[in-house]
Amino acid sequence: MAKELKLMKGNEAIAEAAIRSGCDGYFGYPITPQSEVMEHLMAEMPWEKTGMVVLQAESEVASINMVYGGAATGKKVMTSSSSPGMSLMQEGVTYLAGAELPCLLVNVMRGGPGLGTIQPSQADYFQTVKGGGHGDYQLYTLAPASVQEMYDFVFKAWDIAFKYRNPVMILSDGAIGQVMEKVYVGDYVPRWTDEEIAKNAPWAAFGKPAHRDHNIVTSLELDSSKQEKHNHRFQAKYREMEKNDTLYEEIMCEDADYVFVAYGSCARIAHKAVQLARDKGIKVGLLRPITLFPFPTQPIKALAQRVKGILTVEMSAGQMVYDVKLASEFKCPVEYFGRYGGIIPTPQEVVEALENKLIKG
Amino acid sequence: MAIKGAIVIDVERCKGCGVCVSVCPKQVIALSKNVNVKGYNYAEMVNEDCIGCASCGMVCPDGVITVYKAKL
Amino acid sequence: MFNEEIVKPENLVYKKTDVLTDVVMHYCPGCPHGTIHRIIAEVIDEMGIQDKAIGIAPVGCSVLAYNYFNVDFVEAAHGRAPALASAIQRLHPNHHTFTYQGDGDLAAIGTAETIHACNRGENIIIFFVNNAIYGMTGGQMAPTTLVGMPSATTPYGRRVDLNGWPLQITELVAQLPGTYYVTRQSASTAADVRKAKAAVRKAFENQAAKKGTQFIEFVSTCNSGWKMTPVQANEWMRQNMFPKYVLGDIKLEGEIVRPYNPEDSKVIRDLVSVK
Numbered sequence: 022m023a024k025e026l027k028l029m030k031g032n033e034a035i036a037e038a039a040i041r042s043g044c045d046g047y048f049g050y051p052i053t054p055q056s057e058v059m060e061h062l063m064a065e066m067p068w069e070k071t072g073m074v075v076l077q078a079e080s081e082v083a084s085i086n087m088v089y090g091g092a093a094t095g096k097k098v099m100t101s102s103s104s105p106g107m108s109l110m111q112e113g114v115t116y117l118a119g120a121e122l123p124c125l126l127v128n129v130m131r132g133g134p135g136l137g138t139i140q141p142s143q144a145d146y147f148q149t150v151k152g153g154g155h156g157d158y159q160l161y162t163l164a165p166a167s168v169q170e171m172y173d174f175v176f177k178a179w180d181i182a183f184k185y186r187n188p189v190m191i192l193s194d195g196a197i198g199q200v201m202e203k204v205y206v207g208d209y210v211p212r213w214t215d216e217e218i219a220k221n222a223p224w225a226a227f228g229k230p231a232h233r234d235h236n237i238v239t240s241l242e243l244d245s246s247k248q249e250k251h252n253h254r255f256q257a258k259y260r261e262m263e264k265n266d267t268l269y270e271e272i273m274c275e276d277a278d279y280v281f282v283a284y285g286s287c288a289r290i291a292h293k294a295v296q297l298a299r300d301k302g303i304k305v306g307l308l309r310p311i312t313l314f315p316f317p318t319q320p321i322k323a324l325a326q327r328v329k330g331i332l333t334v335e336m337s338a339g340q341m342v343y344d345v346k347l348a349s350e351f352k353c354p355v356e357y358f359g360r361y362g363g364i365i366p367t368p369q370e371v372v373e374a375l376e377n378k379l380i381k382g
Numbered sequence: 383m384a385i386k387g388a389i390v391i392d393v394e395r396c397k398g399c400g401v402c403v404s405v406c407p408k409q410v411i412a413l414s415k416n417v418n419v420k421g422y423n424y425a426e427m428v429n430e431d432c433i434g435c436a437s438c439g440m441v442c443p444d445g446v447i448t449v450y451k452a453k454l
Numbered sequence: 455m456f457n458e459e460i461v462k463p464e465n466l467v468y469k470k471t472d473v474l475t476d477v478v479m480h481y482c483p484g485c486p487h488g489t490i491h492r493i494i495a496e497v498i499d500e501m502g503i504q505d506k507a508i509g510i511a512p513v514g515c516s517v518l519a520y521n522y523f524n525v526d527f528v529e530a531a532h533g534r535a536p537a538l539a540s541a542i543q544r545l546h547p548n549h550h551t552f553t554y555q556g557d558g559d560l561a562a563i564g565t566a567e568t569i570h571a572c573n574r575g576e577n578i579i580i581f582f583v584n585n586a587i588y589g590m591t592g593g594q595m596a597p598t599t600l601v602g603m604p605s606a607t608t609p610y611g612r613r614v615d616l617n618g619w620p621l622q623i624t625e626l627v628a629q630l631p632g633t634y635y636v637t638r639q640s641a642s643t644a645a646d647v648r649k650a651k652a653a654v655r656k657a658f659e660n661q662a663a664k665k666g667t668q669f670i671e672f673v674s675t676c677n678s679g680w681k682m683t684p685v686q687a688n689e690w691m692r693q694n695m696f697p698k699y700v701l702g703d704i705k706l707e708g709e710i711v712r713p714y715n716p717e718d719s720k721v722i723r724d725l726v727s728v729k
Contacts, residue, residue: 045545046541046544046545048541074541074544074545076540076541076544078537078570079566079567079570080566082534082537082566082567083534083537083540083566083567083570084537086530086531086534086537086538086541086567087537087538087540087541088541089528089530089531089534089537089538090510090528090530090537090538090539090540090541090542091541091542091545093528093538093542094508094528094542094545094546096545098541098545112531113531113534116531120529225526226508226526226527226528227508227526227546227549228505228506228507228508228525228526228546228549229504229505229507229524229525229526230505231505235475235520235523235524235525235526235527236526236527237520237521237526237527237528237529238527238528238529239511239520239527239528239529240529241517241518241529386457386460387460387467388457388460388461390461395478397482397483397484398483399483399484399485399677399684399685400484400683400684400685401484401642401684401685401688403685404685404688405643405644422483430457434460434467435644436467436468436644437643437644439468439469440468440489440644440647440648441489441641441642441643441644441647442488442489443479443481443483443484443485443486443487443488443489443492444478444479444481444488445470445471445474445488445492446470447468448466448468448469448470449466449467449468449469450460450461450462450465450466450467451460451465451467452459452460452462452465454457454459454460
């Protein structure tokens with residue numbers, strides 16, 4: 022595939038990848054710090070290039086329900102927002118999960134709670150991987166740490182979403198959304214034809230041909246015995262994701278005495294902190310979860326059995342640390358360090374936290 | 383030559399609401415003293431004055447009335 | 455009782471369309487939802503657009519409408535049907551996307567989606583069933599409940615000081631430039647059913663010609679919620695609902711044909727007679 026090098030913001034990379042990955046529709050509402058997604062789409066006018074629909078909705082509530090409608094007909098549709106907007110969307114998110122609809126959601130996180138701040142944050146980890154909306158469901162969640170990954174994960178998202186008939190979340194933050202980096206972009210992937218949709222999404226409500234029964238897309242099942250069967254099927258699907266599609270990256274963990282666990286922007290900061298610590302003679306590695314659900318439980322468990330301690334680095338008051346503690350099965354001490362309210366931690370702070378919480382402690 | 387109509391009511395699906403009775407211009411329909419399997423007093427033809435106008439079929443919420451018309 | 459010579463296939467004048475399934479509807483005896491479903495299904499059948507029709511079910515009594523229409527259907531969250539329909543019709547511009555919503559769904563929780571879909575002129579059909587009550591949850595007050603009309607949450611009748619005025623949302627959406635055809639119909643008599651069916655046909659034809667938003671209100675009853683027999687409820691609707699929710703076309707071919715005047719707003723403030 023021909024590769025072209027561009028300089029883009031993370032948000033623009035999401036939009037560019039949408040157009041180039043054969044996305045059929047984007048529905049969104051402006052919110053800082055992710056507004057460049059829709060701005061880039063509108064400027065590119067993809068309806069003339071690929072036939073992709075772009076619509077600025079009246080609210081996040083409408084946006085997510087437009088995604089629900091489009092996804093119900095087998096189209097590749099998406100939305101993006103930032104934390105307060107994503108809270109508004111949670112009703113639609115649980116309906117999407119309950120009706121088993123493939124789609125792409127992007128949350129470029131900012132600090133909360135409430136209106137909070139427009140600066141970067143990772144405080145929506147719980148909302149994303151522990152529910153958000155009501156009912157037992159999971160979103161397949163990708164955490165990009167670079168503008169290139171913002172681009173690449175859009176393509177990955179469609180594969181996973183249709184493989185499992187499940188919504189996929191790209192959980193990013195204001196730093197990755199706003200930073201400009203070089204990105205290799207590929208050729209345009211054509212949107213699916215009606216025939217391809219009928220083949221790839223035979224369950225979808227795209228108009229009943231004479232040869233099949235009418236398709237119904239719903240999350241409602243009044244018969245509890247049937248609803249429990251649905252729930253069993255959902256859980257089996259989530260276990261399959263854990264088995265087959267958990268993604269993570271280990272950096273300098275082979276000889277490590279201590280390990281940082283960090284995702285997204287914080288993984289980049291922790292990577293620098295690894296180098297600073299090693300300059301001081303402390304053998305530190307980094308485990309970067311690339312998927313937050315499914316979570317890399319097994320590799321963290323394996324590390325916990327041989328290292329002296331694990332420090333999570335998060336732009337939250339400590340959310341992922343709970344999953345790391347569970348994964349460690351308490352074979353080694355697990356501590357948390359983070360800044361929040363829109364503050365990004367420095368690598369120096371991370372090394373100090375390692376020394377204070379795990380080495381001296 | 384006279385125009386004669388007839389209706390066929392799917393009595394097991396009839397809920398006995400009586401809307402058809404109220405719109406019939408010839409008072410052809412009444413609710414039966416008997417009940418269907420669900421316990422509804424279903425609608426039935428009570429005379430042969432039907433003209434096949436289909437008013438009953440058009441207002442039946444459950445679509446249980448089929449209407450026929452012939453010149454005899 | 456009937457003459458067997460008449461009941462022959464060649465003499466058939468009326469039967470349930472195949473665009474409705476054979477599933478027994480869960481609606482109460484005499485509920486107009488069944489009649490309105492059938493009117494819409496008959497038009498889809500007669501126009502031969504079953505393979506192009508995509509329906510959106512609401513939350514409310516017609517939440518299970520997808521079991522009865524033999525067309526592809528999507529069940530929406532409460533009030534959000536116009537948002538789903540907007541996206542679906544834009545993604546499938548040659549299809550026939552329609553919503554089927556009640557008064558609580560369309561005129562309370564989904565007001566924003568309704569107004570904005572109509573204002574964008576989405577090429578969709580909105581079927582709005584107004585029975586002035588929340589049927590599914592047990593007869594609570596709706597935005598369209600009349601002043602003085604009792605409900606489970608206004609047992610003494612709707613009081614303006616507590617609950618405000620009934621919302622004439624159909625007149626409201628007619629003011630928006632995106633709506634092309636706005637009409638108010640009913641389905642309690644054969645004559646009304648014929649008129650309503652012609653209106654539904656017009657809406658689908660306008661949609662095929664990509665004219666913008668088609669909005670059809672059905673003034674309706676809820677005999678269970680109103681605590682009347684089906685026949686009494688129809689009579690009460692004619693006596694009390696029709697003067698306030700006046701039947702007929704409000705907007706034709708993008709032009710308002712029945713302007714909203716101060717008399718209308720006076721009438722909606724009148725107390726209904728409650729037995």
